[in-house]
Amino acid sequence: xxxISTPFIGRMILTSTALVIFALTAASQTPPVPPNxxxxxxxxxxxxxxxxxxxxxxxxxxxxxxxxxFTPAVVTNPRLEVKLYGPDASVIRAAVHExxxxxxxxxxxxPVAVTLRDRRNYVDVTGPARLRWIVRTNAIxxxxxxxxxxxxxxxxxxxxxxxxxxxxxVEIAFxxxxxxxxxxxxxVVLTEVINPNLQRVDEVGLAMLSPGGGHGIAGYANxxxxxxxxxxTPR
Numbered sequence: 001x002x003x004i005s006t007p008f009i010g011r012m013i014l015t016s017t018a019l020v021i022f023a024l025t026a027a028s029q030t031p032p033v034p035p036n037x038x039x040x041x042x043x044x045x046x047x048x049x050x051x052x053x054x055x056x057x058x059x060x061x062x063x064x065x066x067x068x069x070f071t072p073a074v075v076t077n078p079r080l081e082v083k084l085y086g087p088d089a090s091v092i093r094a095a096v097h098e099x100x101x102x103x104x105x106x107x108x109x110x111p112v113a114v115t116l117r118d119r120r121n122y123v124d125v126t127g128p129a130r131l132r133w134i135v136r137t138n139a140i141x142x143x144x145x146x147x148x149x150x151x152x153x154x155x156x157x158x159x160x161x162x163x164x165x166x167x168x169x170v171e172i173a174f175x176x177x178x179x180x181x182x183x184x185x186x187x188v189v190l191t192e193v194i195n196p197n198l199q200r201v202d203e204v205g206l207a208m209l210s211p212g213g214g215h216g217i218a219g220y221a222n223x224x225x226x227x228x229x230x231x232x233t234p235r
Contacts, residue, residue: 043128050118051227052077054101056094065107068093074103079119083203085154086112086187088211097222098167100134106212106220111187113146113154114223115205121232122150122200129231131172131204134224137162141210141219145172146182147196148203155193156182156207167224174198182207200233 055076059067070092075082084092088110095104105112125131125147137143145157157177161170181190187207206223213219 045128045130046124046229046231049121049123049228049230049232050077050079050116051225052080052082052116053225054094054103056096056101063095065091065093068095070094070103074101081117081119083115083117083148083205084112085115085182085184085207086110087185088112095222097136097224100224102134102136102222102224104212104220104222105208106214106218108208108212110211111207111209113156113182113187113205113207115146115148115203116226116228117148117203118232121234122202123204123228123230123232124199125174125201125204125230126198127175128229129174130229131174132169132227132229133172133206134167134169134226135161135163135206136165136167136222136224138165138221139213139217139219141208141213141221143206143208143221145174145177146205146207147174147198147201149196149198150200150202151197152202153193153196154182154184155179155196156189156209161206167222204228204230 053076054074057068057071057073070084074094088108089112091107092103092105092112094101103114135143143161145159146154148154157179159177179193179196181193183190208221210219
């Protein structure tokens with residue numbers, strides 16, 4: 001067998017080393033994949049349709065449960081209407097927490113729901129549409145997605161949301177939920193609604209199916225900044 005010369009072995013080592021260095025350099029120069037890049041086969045996320053950060057209503061004196069009650073003045077986005085449902089929904093108030101404004105149901109003695117309505121558009125909440133909301137739930141209180149269909153029916157989803165007393169930004173996907181009719185006066189759950197048309201939704205929001213428990217370590221929910229990512233359909 002013919003012996004391999006030492007210079008030849010040295011050249012092989014140098015070549016291999018150079019190839020490894022080249023590969024590592026090329027990998028380090030490959031730009032990182034930007035966040036939220038659409039993966040192959042996934043439907044693109046719709047753009048932000050609207051957002052609402054809330055504000056305090058006009059008031060005098062100290063902030064109390066009475067003079068902080070929700071009025072249309074709490075809504076900052078002129079495109080939006082906010083609807084309150086429930087026998088005691090009128091006591092929902094605005095409050096300041098973590099340097100944001102939120103809506104609080106703690107004094108409501110009945111189930112309540114809060115929805116937002118785009119004055120110009122129905123919204124399509126199918127597929128990759130998302131409702132993003134900073135919320136807090138306390139003492140096993142739960143939130144449930146609720147929408148008002150174009151035909152006027154109010155329906156509620158079976159997907160419960162809890163945050164164990166912390167303010168968290170949650171994203172709600174409407175796809176894959178079971179839906180039930182929701183009495184718009186009493187805010188109680190009725191019969192199941194099969195295959196509702198979620199391509200033409202009039203209002204979107206959250207329902208609190210338990211009464212509030214008052215101040216302190218009681219059952220309640222806070223609804224802070226909200227964003228809807230969905231495609232519009234002109235009214």
